[in-house]
Amino acid sequence: MTEPIAYADANASRAFFVQMLTRDITLEDCVLDLLDNSVDGAWRSIGHIAPTLDDGADLSPFCIDIRADEGGFWMSDNCGGMDLQRAENHAFTFGRKDDDDEDRTGDYRIGVYGIGMKRAIFKLGWKVKINSTYCDNGIAKAFFVPIDVRAWMAQADTDWKFEIFNAEPAKSQGVAIEVTDLTRGTKSAFGNPSFQQNLRRVIARDYALHLHRGLTIVLNGVAVDASLITLLESAEFAPLRKSWDVAAEGGSVHIEILAGASAAPPDDEAPDEDDRGEERYGWYVACNGRIVLAGDKSTTSIWGLEGFPIWHRQYRGFIGLILFTSDETELLPLTTTKRSVDLSSEVFRSARPTMREVTRAWIDYTGARKQAREVAKVAEQAAKSVSLFSIAQNPVIVTPTLPAKPKIKTSTIQYSMAVTRIRALATEFGNVNLSAREVGMRSFDYAYDDMVGEE
Amino acid sequence: MPSFDAVNYSLRPNKTIQRAIVFEGLRSLSYALDWSSAAYIGFGSIWFADFVMAHKRLGIERMISIESDQIGFRRAEYNRPFRTVTVLNGLSYEIIPEFYDDPVMMSQPWVIWLDYDSELSDDATHELRGVVERAPANSALMVTVNASGKKYGADPSQKRERLRVLLGDVVPDALTREQLRDPDAFALTMADLLQQFLQATAENCARPGGFVPAFRAAYRDKASMITVGGILPTIERRDAVSTLVTEDRWEGFSDLAIIAPHLTLKELAVLQAQMPRSEVMDRTVVQELGFDLGEDQIEIFRRYYRHYPAFAQLSA
Numbered sequence: 001m002t003e004p005i006a007y008a009d010a011n012a013s014r015a016f017f018v019q020m021l022t023r024d025i026t027l028e029d030c031v032l033d034l035l036d037n038s039v040d041g042a043w044r045s046i047g048h049i050a051p052t053l054d055d056g057a058d059l060s061p062f063c064i065d066i067r068a069d070e071g072g073f074w075m076s077d078n079c080g081g082m083d084l085q086r087a088e089n090h091a092f093t094f095g096r097k098d099d100d101d102e103d104r105t106g107d108y109r110i111g112v113y114g115i116g117m118k119r120a121i122f123k124l125g126w127k128v129k130i131n132s133t134y135c136d137n138g139i140a141k142a143f144f145v146p147i148d149v150r151a152w153m154a155q156a157d158t159d160w161k162f163e164i165f166n167a168e169p170a171k172s173q174g175v176a177i178e179v180t181d182l183t184r185g186t187k188s189a190f191g192n193p194s195f196q197q198n199l200r201r202v203i204a205r206d207y208a209l210h211l212h213r214g215l216t217i218v219l220n221g222v223a224v225d226a227s228l229i230t231l232l233e234s235a236e237f238a239p240l241r242k243s244w245d246v247a248a249e250g251g252s253v254h255i256e257i258l259a260g261a262s263a264a265p266p267d268d269e270a271p272d273e274d275d276r277g278e279e280r281y282g283w284y285v286a287c288n289g290r291i292v293l294a295g296d297k298s299t300t301s302i303w304g305l306e307g308f309p310i311w312h313r314q315y316r317g318f319i320g321l322i323l324f325t326s327d328e329t330e331l332l333p334l335t336t337t338k339r340s341v342d343l344s345s346e347v348f349r350s351a352r353p354t355m356r357e358v359t360r361a362w363i364d365y366t367g368a369r370k371q372a373r374e375v376a377k378v379a380e381q382a383a384k385s386v387s388l389f390s391i392a393q394n395p396v397i398v399t400p401t402l403p404a405k406p407k408i409k410t411s412t413i414q415y416s417m418a419v420t421r422i423r424a425l426a427t428e429f430g431n432v433n434l435s436a437r438e439v440g441m442r443s444f445d446y447a448y449d450d451m452v453g454e455e
Numbered sequence: 456m457p458s459f460d461a462v463n464y465s466l467r468p469n470k471t472i473q474r475a476i477v478f479e480g481l482r483s484l485s486y487a488l489d490w491s492s493a494a495y496i497g498f499g500s501i502w503f504a505d506f507v508m509a510h511k512r513l514g515i516e517r518m519i520s521i522e523s524d525q526i527g528f529r530r531a532e533y534n535r536p537f538r539t540v541t542v543l544n545g546l547s548y549e550i551i552p553e554f555y556d557d558p559v560m561m562s563q564p565w566v567i568w569l570d571y572d573s574e575l576s577d578d579a580t581h582e583l584r585g586v587v588e589r590a591p592a593n594s595a596l597m598v599t600v601n602a603s604g605k606k607y608g609a610d611p612s613q614k615r616e617r618l619r620v621l622l623g624d625v626v627p628d629a630l631t632r633e634q635l636r637d638p639d640a641f642a643l644t645m646a647d648l649l650q651q652f653l654q655a656t657a658e659n660c661a662r663p664g665g666f667v668p669a670f671r672a673a674y675r676d677k678a679s680m681i682t683v684g685g686i687l688p689t690i691e692r693r694d695a696v697s698t699l700v701t702e703d704r705w706e707g708f709s710d711l712a713i714i715a716p717h718l719t720l721k722e723l724a725v726l727q728a729q730m731p732r733s734e735v736m737d738r739t740v741v742q743e744l745g746f747d748l749g750e751d752q753i754e755i756f757r758r759y760y761r762h763y764p765a766f767a768q769l770s771a
Binding site for chain 2: 189191193194195197198201348423430431432433
């Protein structure tokens with residue numbers, strides 16, 4: 001090859017990391033990225049147990065305290081802290097170094113790409129201070145890293161570094177992050193009550209497995225309660241639960257799938273005014289214990305693909321959870337934002353046949369149920385909600401066997417009515433939240449009983 | 456039945472106190488937000504109590520009252536207290552959106568009080584969302600709704616679900632049964648959530664100055680009612696407004712439902728003669744004065760005696 005005539009500048013720009021990379025992630029996910037670091041710290045402290053449903057890990061000594069308001073963001077934990085060596089060589093580098101052995105030592109962590117913390121703090125604000133208190137051969141030591149993001153961006157040299165200073169050790173070993181001079185978007189979101197509630201919901205959902213193990217996460221002074229998935233179990237209902245290991249390049253991944261009915265399917269298939277309840281159903285994916293996909297009803301899981309129908313209200317009630325666990329975090333099907341799965345991942349694809357089987361079984365049940373609603377309801381009401389952790393191993397999903405019912409000829413009655421009148425009548429029927437369909441059905445039954453009487 | 460046929464508006468002491476607090480607050484805010492050409496928009500009914508205050512306390516001239524009832528409309532027209540009050544016949548959720556396309560209305564701040572007689576409804580939240588998103592900069596928005604628990608469901612879980620449908624994400628998953636069951640707690644919880652709904656609406660549409668809460672009170676004459684309100688300032692005025700409403704002497708936020716005791720003129724005069732006072736005012740003090748009242752009643756009087764109305768019968 002001939003000699004190049006010139007070199008195109010391909011150096012990374014500081015502004016790219018601060019202003020561009022932060023656009024690919026939501027603010028909620030930034031907070032979660034910081035939480036992941038704390039959780040990884042807790043996991044390190046208890047000695048790297050594989051985070052499966054049966055791990056028996058006790059995270060109750062650990063607490064992560066977050067305060068987020070218009071004035072700033074503060075997060076502190078007692079999860080062991082980061083030592084100076086980690087800070088010098090790993091925690092502040094942009095992306096994982098090629099020769100980075102430190103993070104490959106099988107500690108079942110969630111942080112994988114080496115981008116989360118930096119991206120998170122850049123998204124949050126302009127003035128950052130990270131403190132760490134850690135144990136070095138039995139002696140408590142501490143340091144802090146102040147970052148003035150504007151000043152850092154303004155530096156022109158290509159030698160990227162942050163200064164580390166000595167600090168007084170805090171009472172407990174852990175990391176404390178303080179971000180002030182918030183970016184405009186962050187300030188607005190932290191002052192938004194609906195953002196605050198949604199952040200709490202996301203934490204409750206995505207760290208449900210850690211919270212169940214006793215981890216405490218406090219958001220603005222109030223502890224977050226886990227929103228744990230439950231599935232119905234009875235003689236006629238049995239969720240699927242099975243697990244296996246799959247070999248992947250450079251190691252192996254443990255896969256566990258649980259799937260079944262979490263609630264009875266709806267009688268009313270028309271969308272109601274509030275479809276919030278819908279959110280919790282669908283497929284969940286957890287990587288090393290952290291939920292990265294929740295209530296998915298898209299082609300990412302199975303719906304609308306490979307001959308499967310797209311999600312419909314009829315399928316409400318179904319929940320499936322896939323747990324991928326590996327000490328080689330890079331093998332997990334995570335995206336960098338930890339908000340979806342990497343569809344090209346062989347590990348993820350290897351779980352799809354089982355996902356298809358259970359999804360198909362549920363679709364068939366909800367179809368058969370339409371012809372035998374009364375029998376189905378009896379079976380559904382008899383089933384008990386069981387926590388994920390208590391579900392028995394079972395290679396196939398079991399649903400009630402429903403009798404085929406002779407069809408009675410029916411017609412549909414449809415009419416419009418002012419919403420205020422529907423609500424008023426719903427209130428008189430005893431529940432202001434009854435769906436319009438339910439109000440219509442009850443009105444018919446009421447008139448029928450009154451004017452026609454018993455059949 | 457229209458509420459003006461059900462209630463003689465002038466005989467609701469707690470409503471009167473609450474209205475006086477709001478207008479006193481608005482008066483202090485008016486110095487920070489030039490309302491010399493503002494428009495007052497409300498439901499004046501046939502009594503126009505708030506319109507009288509909007510004009511006398513705030514100096515607002517352009518005033519619009521919305522009245523949906525046909526007879527009410529004729530009576531409202533007849534009872535207009537000032538020449539510059541216009542009464543429009545129709546439903547507010549049809550009339551207010553017309554203002555959004557009216558260059559004259561959009562060129563000046565609004566002081567708008569949506570004083571619904573009824574409980575919060577889907578129409579009302581839709582209307583509130585519209586006002587928060589579209590009202591001109593430096594407007595004030597107040598809303599009053601019935602907050603009787605039974606209007607929102609027969610039991611705590613129905614109430615929780617109903618609030619969720621009406622107010623969306625701001626309603627926490629963990630509302631306690633106590634917050635939903637006890638009538639005063641329910642009213643105050645609902646006031647908090649309604650206020651958060653207004654704040655969230657402003658943030659969700661990236662309204663530059665956002666919504667700064669300024670009023671939140673529960674009161675009860677016959678029905679349990681709440682009033683929530685705030686300012687939609689420009690970004691430049693936001694700090695001035697926030698500072699004002701967080702001062703100690705700001706009376707707009709009440710953690711105690713305003714349920715003032717009915718006092719005779721004699722009791723009122725004797726109690727009032729004790730005010731203002733820095734020493735404790737409690738039941739013992741009142742007993743020493745020769746009569747008796749509950750501690751909560753005394754506290755409400757102590758806080759709001761300056762706004763306390765006195766009613767007497769007049770011959771027409």
